[in-house]
Ligand code: FES
């Protein structure tokens with residue numbers, strides 16, 4: 023095993039520590055076979071990589087991250103997003119290493135981004151290796167969020183690869199003494215057309231060396247009709263490891279001498295820690311330390327089960343406080359809260375006058391509860407904080423913003439902190455992964471050894487930042503012919519982002535330590551997402567009332583405010599359509615002008631076999647079970663992917679249970695990079711959307727969250743999962759748009775509309791649980 | 801204490817009441833079984849004890865001693881893929897993949913007992929296994945595909 027301890031590993035850890043560990047394999051994680059197959063992960067002896075110096079970021083430095091799928095023989099220049107070498111490097115063996123600041127969150131972007139690079143460079147897909155999210159290796163591309171990865175990183179990597187390709191052609195023309203227009207590149211080899219002997223590989227041209235060129239914007243990329251890799255359903259590169267038990271997650275990371283930590287959270291939100299009785303855990307055999315700092319409390323033990331036992335057994339006395347509002351009165355609470363900012367999101371015409379003159383006026387209030395990300399794997403991180411340096415392995419969505427926050431929390435300069443992304447369980451937004459990194463860092467700092475912390479289920483459910491509750495009030499007016507003459511919309515929401523943003527005050531631990539980190543400043547964002555629509559109404563007003571605070575700590579949950587807003591916009595469109603006695607699809611088409619919007623709506627209706635008629639359903643069935651169908655449409659954020667959904671529901675009037683047997687989605691997110699990967703994302707959106715619509719609500723009493731496990735926060739299970747049919751609309755002439763979240767909101771709204779179609783009753787408060795359904799139908 | 805995992809005998813240090821999951825993950829460095837809830841609610845930790853699926857997060861290691869424990873790593877035997885693993889690849893069944901070990905182990909036990917399950921029977925068998933990414937439909941297709949391959 024010793025031969026695997028390469029200079030790479032020395033840089034991945036600190037040189038001194040490595041020597042201390044006597045050449046043993048330092049990170050057992052790296053042992054795993056690369057998920058692409060049996061690729062050798064150590065550089066061949068004598069290769070430039072193996073000889074690379076270990077000084078800080080020299081030219082051609084060797085950098086590796088201890089993830090099983092990342093090769094260790096990459097050649098890289100300094101982190102520099104302005105230079106081509108900052109984005110990709112070609113090794114002597116032709117391996118292309120891409121340095122990407124975005125990370126894999128389980129959605130398949132590692133595969134899709136590699137496809138884009140392989141395409142532009144004309145190399146086999148297998149030869150592209152992605153290094154993603156490491157403050158010692160990759161450019162700062164902010165957060166991996168908002169379905170923006172393919173959308174943002176895709177074009178950058180595409181341009182970098184295209185630029186490299188053009189430079190390789192120049193080099194080959196010189197080397198082969200042939201004009202460029204006679205050269206053909208295939209599989210990483212450039213040949214002279216018609217002369218099989220005249221050829222040179224990329225590795226021979228540039229392997230191990232740098233391009234030394236500034237990154238250019240004005241490059242020519244391959245025309246879509248020549249694509250061979252982009253547009254293919256290339257299998258996910260991470261899946262083989264995951265289905266055979268290879269280490270694949272931060273949860274699987276083991277450092278030598280690593281201890282296990284657990285945290286003990288306040289007994290009530292905002293409670294102070296009054297007393298800790300350490301003697302209550304003195305019988306626990308491998309306990310190393312009880313760590314207390316203000317209201318931050320944790321335990322560290324050699325064995326994981328001992329850390330768990332100690333956290334459970336430790337006697338801590340917390341102040342008794344009741345800082346939360348009454349859950350059942352959440353709507354009134356939200357509507358009466360101080361407003362930090364009123365923002366006019368859109369205004370056309372004169373809404374008041376139009377409403378006053380309308381033949382029919384409608385008004386409605388919609389509401390969503392706090393909902394959680396609910397990762398199946400509780401948040402986990404491993405931190406090694408010693409001798410004024412920190413290395414933190416985290417499934418964070420942003421290694422740089424987290425690094426800044428951790429540096430502040432630990433009292434270290436930023437450059438002494440390295441954050442390395444290692445994949446975690448799916449997160450669906452900002453869940454507990456940043457917080458647990460802070461927990462692990464504080465505990466490691468306290469014991470001077472590497473510490474792994476995985477939250478318990480009750481930590482995750484209780485303390486992950488929640489998708490916030492929101493209230494929406496909307497009024498609309500129709501003229502005598504059933505045309506919409508006015509639309510007046512207001513949403514009450516806190517900001518949907520409290521991501522680290524280099525502020526320790528955004529980390530749970532930062533709020534608990536003494537003295538607490540300075541209160542974080544977060545801009546108002548996310549809650550107005552999709553508050554506006556793209557229906558052409560003559561009089562339209564959209565207001566966002568940004569709440570100054572949120573009783574439960576909140577942050578980004580898949581699609582942020584769009585889930586609530588699309589539910590309200592599309593629900594109210596349906597209300598207006600029903601009042602006008604017009605078919606819901608036809609009603610929407612009257613106000614859509616964008617051809618791509620019209621196409622997705624028509625495609626979904628056609629695939630669903632939509633029968634044109636107004637809602638509610640005159641033939642909804644007899645007996646206890648009634649049936650209906652509903653439609654919804656949205657363009658994500660008003661500028662990205664177009665999605666239309668049709669849901670069919672069955673409502674049991676006696677039990678109050680809603681079943682969703684079938685959902686149809688039509689989806690246009692520009693050029694499709696990987697059709698199967700895209701379908702996978704859409705299916706996930708559908709299932710999570712059904713779950714959030716029908717089942718999910720975070721419960722709390724006056725002191726704390728009471729949804730602490732899967733029985734108090736149930737999610738959709740196998741017997742309840744609908745059949746999903748998908749129509750993909752490919753636009754090879756358009757840029758790729760993210761697909762991680764656009765579909766969830768229209769899917770949710772289509773279920774609400776289908777419920778109305780089935781029952782003639784409108785539900786406006788999510789989730790549609792059996793008790794609510796029974797009450798509404800009574 | 802001695803436990804037998806994937807056909808091999810191991811001496812372990814853990815106290816007898818330690819949940820099997822931590823012994824497998826930490827002492828044996830196996831990665832298949834995952835910690836999901838520790839409450840027997842999600843199925844991420846599922847392994848086989850004498851061919852039957854158990855939740856290793858709530859099974860004391862002492863209870864498993866003397867039995868034959870199988871984890872995802874040992875399912876195929878001899879480093880080969882079990883037909884279920886192959887089917888999960890063929891169907892690209894998974895997103896984050898964290899739930900998959902539990903899904904595959906639960907499905908493997910189902911197929912031993914009921915080699916030709918109906919769609920409904922597969923859904924029922926997996927009803928106690930949670931997936932938050934929404935990979936359910938692919939998982940169902942994978943189990944069906946494996947059943948056909950094994951028939
Ligand atoms: S971890 Fe064992 S059932 Fe969830």
Ligand code: FES
Pocket residue numbers: 128398448894895896897898899900930931932933934935
């Ligand atoms: S694939 Fe992520 S939890 Fe199932």
